[in-house]
Each structure stands twice: as C-alpha cells, then as structure tokens.
Amino acid sequence: xxxxxxxxxxxxxxxxxxxSRRFLDxxxxxxxxxxxxxxxxxxxxxxASSRQLESASLQTLLHKTIKKIGExxxxxxxxxxxxxxxxxxxxxxxxxxxxxKDFKMFLQILAPFAPHITEEIxxxxxxxxxxxxxxxxxxxxxxxxxxxxxxxxxxxxxxxxEIMVSSDADEEAVKNLAIQDKNIIPWIxxxxxxxxxxxxxxxxxxxx
Amino acid sequence: MKNYDHRKIEKKWQGTWEKSKxxxxxxxxxxxxxxGLIEFPYPSGAGLHVGHIRSxxxxxxxxxxxxxEGYNVxxxxxxxxxxxxxxxxxxxxxxxxxxxxxxxxDIFRKQLKSVGxxxxxxxxxxxxxxxxxxxxxxxxxxMYKKGLAYKARxxxxxxxxxxxxxxxxxxxGGVCERCGGQVVKREKEQWMLAITxxxxxxxxxxxxxxxxxxxxxxxRNWIGKSEGSExxxxxxxxxxxxxxxxxxxxxxxxxxxxVLAPDHELVTKLKSQISNWSDVEKYVKEVKDxxxxxxxxxxxxxxxxxxxxxxxxNPANGEEVPIWIADYVLATYGTGAIMxxxxxxxxxxxxxxxxxxxxxxxxLVDAKEITDKVHGKIVTKYKLRxxxxxxxxxxxxxxxxxxCDKCGYVPVPERDxxxxxxxxxxxxxxxxxxxxxxxxxxxVNTTCPKCKGKAKRETDTMPNWAGSSWYxxxxxxPKNKKxxxxxxxxxxxMKNGVDWYNGGMEHTTxxxxxxxxxxxFLYDLKVVPTTEPYMKRTSHGMIxxxxxxxxxxxxxxxxxxxxxxxxxxxxxxL
Numbered sequence: 001x002x003x004x005x006x007x008x009x010x011x012x013x014x015x016x017x018x019x020s021r022r023f024l025d026x027x028x029x030x031x032x033x034x035x036x037x038x039x040x041x042x043x044x045x046x047x048a049s050s051r052q053l054e055s056a057s058l059q060t061l062l063h064k065t066i067k068k069i070g071e072x073x074x075x076x077x078x079x080x081x082x083x084x085x086x087x088x089x090x091x092x093x094x095x096x097x098x099x100x101k102d103f104k105m106f107l108q109i110l111a112p113f114a115p116h117i118t119e120e121i122x123x124x125x126x127x128x129x130x131x132x133x134x135x136x137x138x139x140x141x142x143x144x145x146x147x148x149x150x151x152x153x154x155x156x157x158x159x160x161x162e163i164m165v166s167s168d169a170d171e172e173a174v175k176n177l178a179i180q181d182k183n184i185i186p187w188i189x190x191x192x193x194x195x196x197x198x199x200x201x202x203x204x205x206x207x208x
Numbered sequence: 209m210k211n212y213d214h215r216k217i218e219k220k221w222q223g224t225w226e227k228s229k230x231x232x233x234x235x236x237x238x239x240x241x242x243x244g245l246i247e248f249p250y251p252s253g254a255g256l257h258v259g260h261i262r263s264x265x266x267x268x269x270x271x272x273x274x275x276x277e278g279y280n281v282x283x284x285x286x287x288x289x290x291x292x293x294x295x296x297x298x299x300x301x302x303x304x305x306x307x308x309x310x311x312x313x314d315i316f317r318k319q320l321k322s323v324g325x326x327x328x329x330x331x332x333x334x335x336x337x338x339x340x341x342x343x344x345x346x347x348x349x350x351m352y353k354k355g356l357a358y359k360a361r362x363x364x365x366x367x368x369x370x371x372x373x374x375x376x377x378x379x380x381g382g383v384c385e386r387c388g389g390q391v392v393k394r395e396k397e398q399w400m401l402a403i404t405x406x407x408x409x410x411x412x413x414x415x416x417x418x419x420x421x422x423x424x425x426x427x428r429n430w431i432g433k434s435e436g437s438e439x440x441x442x443x444x445x446x447x448x449x450x451x452x453x454x455x456x457x458x459x460x461x462x463x464x465x466x467v468l469a470p471d472h473e474l475v476t477k478l479k480s481q482i483s484n485w486s487d488v489e490k491y492v493k494e495v496k497d498x499x500x501x502x503x504x505x506x507x508x509x510x511x512x513x514x515x516x517x518x519x520x521x522n523p524a525n526g527e528e529v530p531i532w533i534a535d536y537v538l539a540t541y542g543t544g545a546i547m548x549x550x551x552x553x554x555x556x557x558x559x560x561x562x563x564x565x566x567x568x569x570x571x572l573v574d575a576k577e578i579t580d581k582v583h584g585k586i587v588t589k590y591k592l593r594x595x596x597x598x599x600x601x602x603x604x605x606x607x608x609x610x611x612c613d614k615c616g617y618v619p620v621p622e623r624d625x626x627x628x629x630x631x632x633x634x635x636x637x638x639x640x641x642x643x644x645x646x647x648x649x650x651x652v653n654t655t656c657p658k659c660k661g662k663a664k665r666e667t668d669t670m671p672n673w674a675g676s677s678w679y680x681x682x683x684x685x686p687k688n689k690k691x692x693x694x695x696x697x698x699x700x701x702m703k704n705g706v707d708w709y710n711g712g713m714e715h716t717t718x719x720x721x722x723x724x725x726x727x728x729f730l731y732d733l734k735v736v737p738t739t740e741p742y743m744k745r746t747s748h749g750m751i752x753x754x755x756x757x758x759x760x761x762x763x764x765x766x767x768x769x770x771x772x773x774x775x776x777x778x779x780x781x782l
C-alpha cells in the first residue's frame with residue numbers, strides 16, 4: 001500500500017519492501033522497549049512515571065496522525081497514511097519517554113494495515129481482547145490545535161510585549177489579540193491607531 | 209533484542225483469529241451492518257497475483273477500520289471459477305476441469321489465508337458449485353419467462369484457435385485477446401439477453417450511486433444513449449429512402465453527403481444502379497471481419513467508397529448529395545446510416561477532407577422544428593446491444609432449456625435444477641462450432657417436461673460473466689437451499705446495496721453493467737431490496753513490473769507469487 005497512490009498504476013519494486021520491513025522492525029523495538037519497562041518505571045518508556053512526561057509535540061503529532069489516518073483510509077490514500085505513520089514512529093523513537101496509552105493508540109491505527117504485528121504487541125502489553133475488536137481511537141481536538149508560536153508585539157517599532165497564538169491563526173485574530181494585550185494597552189491608549197502590520201508567525205507592529 | 213519473527217507471529221494469530229471467528233459476520237448481529245466487497249478472483253493455475261493483493265488489502269484496511277468503529281462487517285470471498293484458462297488447461301492435460309478448479313481454489317485459499325486477510329471464510333462461494341449453479345440457472349429461467357432471454361441468429365466474433373465466440377471487447381487488433389488467434393465473423397443461433405430493455409434505467413440510475421466519475425463515464429459511454437432525429441433522405445430516381453439517425457438535426461443544411469454502413473441492406477438493393485459495383489463489393493468484403501471497436505476507433509484512418517450512379521436528396525433543401533459507404537458507420541447502431549456534416553462533426557470533416565467532399569457553413573436551425581418539417585421523428589437511441597449469452601464450451605453453466613420437436617423451447621422445471629454438467633474424463637471443443645456437450649448423447653437426450661416425449665437439452669453454456677452477475681447476493685446467505693438468499697439476509701446486508709465495492713478498472717464496463725442489469729431485473733421481480741447493487745464503487749491502479757510495463761507471462765516479468773507471498777505476508781503495508 002506504500003507503493004504509490006492507490007488509484008494509479010505503480011511499478012513493482014521488490015527493494016521497496018525493505019523500507020517497509022524496517023518500519024515494522026522499528027515498531028517491534030518500540031513495542032519491546034515500552035513492554036519491558038512497564039514494571040520498573042525505567043528511564044525509557046513506562047506508563048506510570050508521573051515525573052516524566054511525554055513531550056507535548058509528540059502528543060500533537062499522534063493526534064494529528066490519528067485524524068489523518070482516519071481520513072486517508074476513507075479516501076483510499078493509503079500511501080500517505082503510511083508515510084505519516086512512519087514520521088510518527090521516527091518521532092517516537094527519538095523520544096525519551098513514550099506513554100503506553102499513546103503507543104497503543106498508534107497500534108490501533110496501524111492495525112488495519114499490519115494486523116499481525118499490532119495484535120502481537122497489543123497482547124504483550126496486556127490486552128486480552130483482539131486489537132481488531134477494539135474501538136477505533138478518537139483524536140483529541142484540543143491536542144491538535146497545537147503549535148503555538150510566540151509573536152513579538154511592537155508599538156511604533158519598539159517591542160513592548162509578546163503574545164502566544166496558534167501557528168495557523170488568521171491575521172485579523174492575531175492583530176486583535178495584540179491590540180488587546182494588557183502590556184500593550186498603556187502604550188496605545190487614547191491614540192488613534194494608524195496601521196497594524198503583521199509578519200506571519202513573527203511580529204505585529206502597531207503604528208500610532 | 210529479538211527481531212520481529214513475522215512467520216511465527218503471523219501463523220499464531222491467523223490460527224487464533226480462525227478459532228475465535230473474529231471475522232465472521234452474523235446476520236442481524238451487533239452494530240450497524242457494513243458490506244465491503246472485492247471482485248472475487250478467478251482461480252487460475254498461476255496462483256495469486258500482486259494485483260489481487262493490492263485490491264484485497266485496500267478493502268481489508270477499510271473493513272478493519274469499520275469493525276473497530278463498531279460496525280457489523282461483512283467482507284466475503286469466493287471463486288469466479290468457470291472460464292477458459294481452466295478449460296484450456298484441462299483439455300491440454302486431459303483432465304476434468306472440475307478437478308483443475310479444485311486444485312486451484314485450494315492454492316488460492318491457502319495463499320489468501322497466509323496473507324491474513326480478514327475474510328469471512330464461512331461464506332466462501334464457488335460459481336461452479338452445483339448449489340450455486342442452481343441459482344444462476346434459476347435467474348436465467350426467470351429472465352426466459354419474462355421474455356428477456358431469447359434465441360436469435362446473430363453474427364459473432366469467432367476465435368478460430370480457442371473455438372469460442374468472443375464479445376466485441378474481447379477482440380483486439382482483429383485477433384483474440386487471450387490467445388492472439390485469428391478472429392472471423394460467423395453467423396450463429398445464440399441465446400441473447402435483452403439488456404437493451406434496461407438501457408435507459410442503467411443510464412439514468414447512475415445518478416443515484418456513488419461511483420468514481422471515470423467509472424460512470426465508462427458505463428454511460430458503453431450504454432451510449434443519444435437523443436436525436438430520424439430523417440429520411442430519398443434516393444433520387446428510386447422509391448427507396450435512406451433513413452438517417454442524427455443527434456444534430458440542427459445542422460441539416462450543412463449536410464454534404466450521406467454515409468451507409470457497408471452492410472446496410474440498401475447497398476445490395478441499389479446494386480443495379482451503382483456503376484462501380486466491383487469496388488463497392490470489394491470494400492464490403494474487406495470490412496466484414498473487422499471488429500466494431502476498431503471500425504469506430506477515433507484515431508483510425510477513415511476509409512470508404514462512393515456509390516457512384518446514385519444520389520440522395522436532402523429533404524431540408526432539396527439538394528442532391530452523394531452516397532458513400534464507410535466502416536465508421538455501423539449497421540447495428542442508430543439506423544445504420546448518417547447524414548454527414550463536415551462543418552460540425554470531427555469525423556465527418558476528417559472523412560470529407562480525405563475524399564475531397566464539400567465542407568459548407570450554413571446557419572443552424574431549430575432541431576425539433578426541422579425534424580417536424582421534413583417529417584422525421586425525435587427518437588432515443590443506444591449503442592448498447594443485447595447480450596450474446598451463449599458459449600459453445602463445456603466449462604460453464606448449462607443453459608437450462610430443453611428442445612422438444614412438439615413443444616418448442618421448454619424451460620427445465622425449477623425442481624430439476626441444477627442442470628449439472630456431465631462428468632467427462634476428457635474432451636475437446638468441436639470444429640463445427642457446436643458445444644462439446646452436443647456429442648455426449650447420454651446427457652443431451654432427455655424427455656420433454658411438458659409432453660414427456662423425446663427431447664434434447666440445450667448444449668450451449670453461459671458465458672463467464674453469468675456467475676459474477678449476482679455473486680454479491682449469494683454472500684449474504686450462501687448456504688440457503690430454498691432461495692438464492694433470504695429476504696431477511698438481503699434486507700439486512702443490502703438495505704442500500706453493497707456499501708463499498710472496490711476492483712479494477714478492467715471490470716468497470718461489462719461486469720459492472722451486467723451485474724447492475726441482473727440486479728435490476730431481480731428488483732423488478734421484487735426479490736432484492738434495491739434498484740442498484742452497489743452504493744459505492746472505487747478502483748485501484750494496476751501493479752506494473754519494474755520499468756512501468758504491464759506484467760505479462762509472455763514477457764516473463766510477473767512476480768513469482770510463491771517467493772513474493774512471503775514478503776506480502778509481513779508487508780501488507782507495501
């Protein structure tokens with residue numbers, strides 16, 4: 001299914017299987033890492049360590065991937081579904097700590113594509129019921145609205161404050177936030193605003 | 209760290225799943241029903257092909273997701289097992305095709321199971337199983353009773369090497385698509401199915417379904433519905449008239465010549481007046497064996513001959529125009545004659561340019577008005593022809609009809625179904641074009657169900673398309689002995705038709721059309737709940753050999769399934 005767009009003719013290439021095999025091997029190792037660290041709260045993996053937290057960006061990526069896989073299956077875009085799962089797995093590999101609950105969600109969205117390996121890891125993680133009879137994971141809307149970026153707010157070219165906005169917030173919303181920021185209000189109060197310039201993802205400059 | 213031992217783990221889970229029956233669908237079970245369908249494979253001797261894997265995997269992924277979403281999923285599998293390759297192999301080896309089929313389906317089953325698809329194996333069907341054949345024949349008999357199955361003398365494409373009649377689309381470049389053998393036209397008495405009676409609904413109801421646009425376009429092109437006018441062009445100095453069919457009556461003032469199909473009956477009728485008869489005769493002979501598809505291909509160089517000595521009269525302005533014959537006009541479509549307007553029609557223009565015929569630009573008129581004025585009439589025509597349903601082969605469903613000298617055609621009584629094939633050790637197709645069943649007198653000779661007199665069985669068998677025209681219905685209730693499927697199972701699984709059908713683009717013309725036709729017929733009998741069989745139809749691309757060429761046994765670039773299967777097994781996400 002990774003071979004190319006589903007509705008188009010594709011050329012067979014035995015070598016391309018190797019990439020897929022590596023992908024499964026990575027998942028296998030992740031499964032072992034998470035499975036083996038369960039009882040002892042080791043530094044890598046584990047579910048019960050409250051001191052360690054999975055990074056927010058991984059959670060975001062996970063939920064985005066869940067959403068994407070669901071949509072990709074419906075549109076039969078299997079090749080893009082698999083590449084996004086590959087990206088997710090690469091990120092998980094880099095993480096020091098991966099939440100078991102989240103790893104299982106990943107297994108569930110992979111299950112339709114790789115029914116055997118996911119069933120095996122699922123059961124080694126203590127699940128009694130077949131993964132194929134489990135419930136399709138729901139993605140969390142809040143976790144997807146993620147990447148907030150820091151925007152510098154200037155008044156007449158001088159930085160007076162910073163605001164956090166979501167990376168895909170539209171221009172008007174960002175400008176409004178800047179004007180209403182509590183650190184900015186004293187600088188612009190009672191002065192007519194001539195212009196507001198927004199450089200996407202970086203700076204808002206208010207000219208008074 | 210241990211590596212992923214795919215063989216061991218796959219085997220283990222396949223065993224567990226089979227035991228716990230997690231993929232078995234229960235009619236009326238928990239959750240909303242979801243019916244996902246793939247084209248059931250033809251169990252060839254070569255085993256599974258990568259193309260099968262691609263299609264099955266796609267629907268496997270979709271149905272697994274649906275199952276996890278809480279749906280009650282039906283994802284069945286079976287064998288479309290009648291067909292030429294099995295028969296030809298059986299002839300070559302001198303064994304019974306039923307044996308070949310058994311061997312091949314055993315291989316396919318094992319291979320499919322080893323990939324780990326989530327099929328419901330408890331519903332496995334086989335179109336050659338007498339319990340299945342019974343209902344294929346039953347549907348045929350219902351069609352016969354409603355006048356939709358009839359016998360007619362028709363010209364067929366005959367492959368001299370396979371010794372079988374071919375559909376137009378099975379003839380490529382004048383030779384048989386399967387074996388490359390020479391194809392000739394032959395006249396033969398054939399059983400036909402009147403699919404044309406459903407042409408309008410087959411076209412219109414495409415609006416109701418969710419098919420890819422390119423699939424709908426294919427269906428519509430094949431049905432070829434066109435609204436137009438029938439207008440008569442009198443032949444000068446003769447009482448004969450040339451009835452043309454045109455979708456562009458509005459361009460009639462620009463008509464500069466008339467074209468007849470080479471086999472139009474008027475051609476021989478006008479013989480005495482035609483001054484270049486030997487040229488005409490030669491041309492008619494030349495095109496006789498050309499398949500229709502080639503004759504009408506757009507990129508084809510236009511050929512034709514003028515009927516010298518005769519003229520037609522344009523009824524709109526009284527002007528005389530020459531009469532031509534050309535192979536791009538088919539006797540079987542429209543009226544077998546056209547008025548040519550090179551100013552407005554690409555094909556006519558090409559033809560006119562080549563033969564130096566006038567191209568004139570005249571104002572357009574109202575199509576309806578002019579049709580009335582020249583005493584023509586507005587009609588709807590279809591390219592779709594009735595379906596030639598006879599094959600003169602052994603390995604197919606016997607057509608359940610008995611010929612009695614006294615009573616004529618008599619349907620086999622339903623209680624006597626299925627009519628099974630006689631057991632043969634070996635046999636060969638006949639050269640005279642008769643079915644090999646014709647020489648098995650023990651089987652052929654029977655008694656008439658009506659008058660109890662001596663009678664003979666029909667020896668033609670059904671085409672390969674028969675079993676696949678209704679197989680999706682059998683899956684919902686595959687073991688039913690009293691009906692092809694119970695009403696309860698049909699309304700449960702097919703309330704809106706098959707929810708999602710995926711398959712190759714090579715089956716989006718005929719198989720799709722034929723099965724929609726059978727389904728509509730069954731709907732009219734009130735034995736299926738929907739007018740359309742498939743709610744949604746998608747398609748997958750072909751898998752090409754490395755280098756982007758089509759995989760083909762003759763080139764030797766197919767993948768050895770035995771070797772590759774090992775790879776698929778752990779690499780479904782290929």
